[in-house]
Amino acid sequence: MARIVQKFGGTSVANLDRIRAVAGRIKETIEAGDQVAVVVSAMAGATDQLVAWTRELSPIHDAREYDVVVSSGEQVTAGLVALALQAEGVDARSWLGWQIPIETDDAHGRARISAVDGDEIVRRLGGGQVAVMAGFQGLGSDGRVTTLGRGGSDTSAVALAAAIRADRCDIFTDVNGIYTSDPRIVAKARKLDKITYEEMLEFASLGAKVLQPRSVELAMNHGVRLQVRSSFDDAPGTLVVDEEEVVEHAVVSGIAHSGNEAKITLIRVPDRVGVAASLFGSLAATNINVDMIVQNVSEDGNTTDLTFTVSQPDMERTLRLVEDKREELGFERVVGDADVVKISVIGVGMRSHAGVATTMFSALAECGINIQVISTSEIKISVLVASTYTELALRSLHSAYGLDAK
C-alpha cells in the first residue's frame, strides 16, 4: 500500500471525457490498494479566459480580485472530478484551498505556500476516500483567496504530498517524461528514467515548461519523490529524486533551450565605479529580472560594453528605462536584440568533471556558432547565441555529450 498524490494538468481535464478518463485512472490506483489524493488544474483554456476578462476590465488590476476570479477554474474541476469518481463508485470529496487550508503569504497572483494542514486528509484517505484538491489556490493571512502563479498546481501537489507524507507525487501531463533535450527538435533525444532535483530545477527554470520551478524546489526541500508522466498512457515517466538515488551519473544529463530571451547592450559605458549598481538597481526596482550579465573591456581602455539579458516581454520597457539613464551613466547608446536563444548544458556530474565547458565551446565553434554571452552555475553552463542556430546548437551538443539514443 502506497500513499500517492496524482496531479492532473489542464489538458488532462480539458473536457468531460478526459475527466472520466482521469477518474478511471484514479480508480485503478485505488483498486491496486493505494491511497490517492488528487490535485487538479482548471480545464484547458478556462484560466486564459478568466485572465483575459480581468485584463480587459482593468489593465492594472487588484491582484486580490484577480485571484478571486482566476481561482474559480480549479474549483470547477475539483467538483467535477469528485462527481466523476462517485459515478465510478469511488468515495471522493473535493477540497478547496481555504478548506484544507493551504496557507500562503499575501503576495496575490504569485503567493508562496507557508503551511498545509494534512491531518484531515490523511484521516479520510485512511477511510478509503479520495481527496480531490483544487490546485493553484490558497488562503492568505488576510482570509482572502490567493493563487500561486502560472503552473502553481504543481506546487500545490508537492505541498500536499509533503503534508500528507506521500510516498510519491505523480505529475500527469501531456509529455511522458523529461528528455535529454526537446524531442521536437532533437530526434535522438532520450527519455530520462531518473533525474536529480537540482537538474530538474535547472530544466524547469530554463524553458522546459513541464514543472513550475517552485514545485521542484519544494520537493527537494521536503524530499518528495516526483514523477513526471503522461496522462494518456501507463508508461513509467521520469522520477525526480535525490542525487544518491541516481546510480549512474552521466556528466551531462541534458541540453535545454529558452527562446524567451532578449539581449541588451550598452555601448561605450565609462569604466567607473557604481555604474552597474545604479543600472541594475533601477531595473530591480521596477521588477525587471536580469539573467546573464557580461562586461567587456573596450579597445580604448576607458570605456566598456555592458551586455545583459532580460525576458522578451520586458525588452521594450528595459530599453526605455536604460535610455532614461543615458545622461547619468554616460554611455553612448543602447541596443536590444530579441533574436537570441539561451542554450544550457545541465548535469550534476559536471561538479566533479573538468572539461565540460571546453566540450561545449568546441562543439559550437566547429559549427561556426558565435557565443555572445556565457553564464555558469555549479551544475549548468548557459550560452546565448543567435536564435537561428537553435536546432543546430541543440543537436550538435546532444551528440558531443554522448546523449544520442542508440
Add this chain to the structure above:
Amino acid sequence: MARIVQKFGGTSVANLDRIRAVAGRIKETIEAGDQVAVVVSAMAGATDQLVAWTRELSPIHDAREYDVVVSSGEQVTAGLVALALQAEGVDARSWLGWQIPIETDDAHGRARISAVDGDEIVRRLGGGQVAVMAGFQGLGSDGRVTTLGRGGSDTSAVALAAAIRADRCDIFTDVNGIYTSDPRIVAKARKLDKITYEEMLEFASLGAKVLQPRSVELAMNHGVRLQVRSSFDDAPGTLVVDEEEVVEHAVVSGIAHSGNEAKITLIRVPDRVGVAASLFGSLAATNINVDMIVQNVSEDGNTTDLTFTVSQPDMERTLRLVEDKREELGFERVVGDADVVKISVIGVGMRSHAGVATTMFSALAECGINIQVISTSEIKISVLVASTYTELALRSLHSAYGLDAK
C-alpha cells in the same frame, strides 16, 4: 445618506460591457452619498453550463459537489464587478459566501440561510468601500460550500440587507417592476408602485419569476424594503412593503398565471378512509409536491373521482407511482393532463371584501371557460382551466376587477 443593497441578476452582468454599466450605476449611487453593498448572480448562461456538466457526469449527483461546481459562477462575477468598480476609481472588494460568512443549513442545492455576520461589511461601508458579494452561495455547518437554489441570489441580497440593516434592497432585473398581470399577454397591465409582502409572495410563488419566493418571505420577516426595478433604465420600480405602507388598497392587486401545472385524476376511487393519506404520503416520500386537490362525489355514490395537480416535470413520475398503487387503492384508472394553466387572483383586499370569488367565476363563465379545480387562500383564489384559455382568462379577469390601464 442611505445604506442600500443592490442585487444584479445574470442578464445584468452577462458580459463585460454590462458589468461596466453595473459599475457605473453603483458609482452614481455612491456619488449621491449612499453606502452600497452589491450582490451578484453568475453571468447569464454560466450556471446553466455548470449544471449541465454535473448532470452529464452523474445524473444522481452528490449535492455537495454540485454546490462546489455551480457556486463558482458567482465567484467570477463578484471579482469582475469589484475590478470594474476599481477601474472607475471606486474602492471595492469582493466577498464570497464563506468569507462573510453566510451561514446556512446543510441542505445542499437548496440551503436556507441561518445567520449572516454583517459587522465587517458595515464597518467597511462606513469607510467608503463597496462590498461586492457573490450571491447564491453560503457556508454549511460542515464547512462546505452550499447553494440556495435557483434564484437564490435574491435571498442572498435580502439576507445581507437584513444583516447590515439596509434602508432598502434593490433587485435589478430585466423587467422594470411588478405588473397587475403579464404585460406580454395583457396589453392593459399596469406597473404597480407598491405591493405588500404577502401579495408579492403569492406572485412569486405563482409563476412570476421575478423574485425567489424565499427572498420575499425573508424580507417580510425582517422588514426589509424591497424594490424590483430595471437594470437598463433609471425609472422607479415596484416597492414591496408592509401592508400599512400601501395607502389605497385595491381589492385585487393582480392576476397571475402559471403554465407549469399538470392535472392528475384518479377515476372511480372507492370512497373509504385512508385512501388520500396513503396516496399523498407516497408522493411526499418521493419529493413530489402536490398543489391543488379536489375530490368529487361520483354518480354511483360509492366511488369518487380524485383530482390533484403537480408540476409538469413531475407528471410522468407521478403517473407511474399512482399506477403502482392501483391495486392497493382500488381505483379504476388514472389520467394525466398537462394542457392546463393555473390562473390566480391576488389581493390583500379580499380579506375584507366579499364577492371576489363570484366576480371571478362569473367572468370566466361569461367567456365560456370551464373551471376544473379551485383552491383558495386568505389573499388569493386560484383556478385550473384548459391552457388554451390562458390569454382570454387573464384579459377578462383583468377587466372584471377594474385593473385595466386608463
